[in-house]
Amino acid sequence: MPLTQSDLQTARELKERLAxxxxLLDFRVFGSRARGDAGSDSDMDVFVEFEVVDKALEARISEVAWEIGFQREVVIAPLVFSRYEVEKSPLRASxxxxxxxxxxxxI
Incomplete structure (x- = not known):
């Protein structure tokens, strides 16, 4: 796994808080940190899939990602999807x- 120990701890804490x-149906780190070619200023791209997503949940996800990122000095960029979007909507082909x-x- 190309993630650093710090990245792995950050991702696990975020997953636990979001759950x-x-x-929570799926949680993945992707992008430069997943590939292992992140620079010191790279953000952490995170894919999260929930059964249902609404504006209130999106707001809470952003808050939690910001809190953990602030504590760990990394910008966390969550990409949030519902099960429907991943499985049945046109987005599934993106x-x-x-x-x-x-x-x-x-994770």
Whole structure:
């Protein structure tokens, strides 16, 4: 796993906190940190899938990501999807979701 120990701890803490908000179906780190080519100023791209997503949940996810990122000195960029979006909507064919499926590291 190309993630540094610090990245892995950050991702695990974020996953744990997000799972308290709503049923979490999938959680992956993707992008430069997953590939192992992140620079010191690279953000942490995170894919999260919930059964249902609404504005209130999106706001809480952003708050939690900011809190953890602030504590750990990393910008966390969550990409949030509902099960419907991943499985049935036109978004399922997006290049971003395909890249996450290929390179994303499930935590």
């Amino acid at each position: 308290r908000l709503a049923p 290049p971003v979701l395909k890249a996450i499926a290929e390179e994303g590291l499930r």
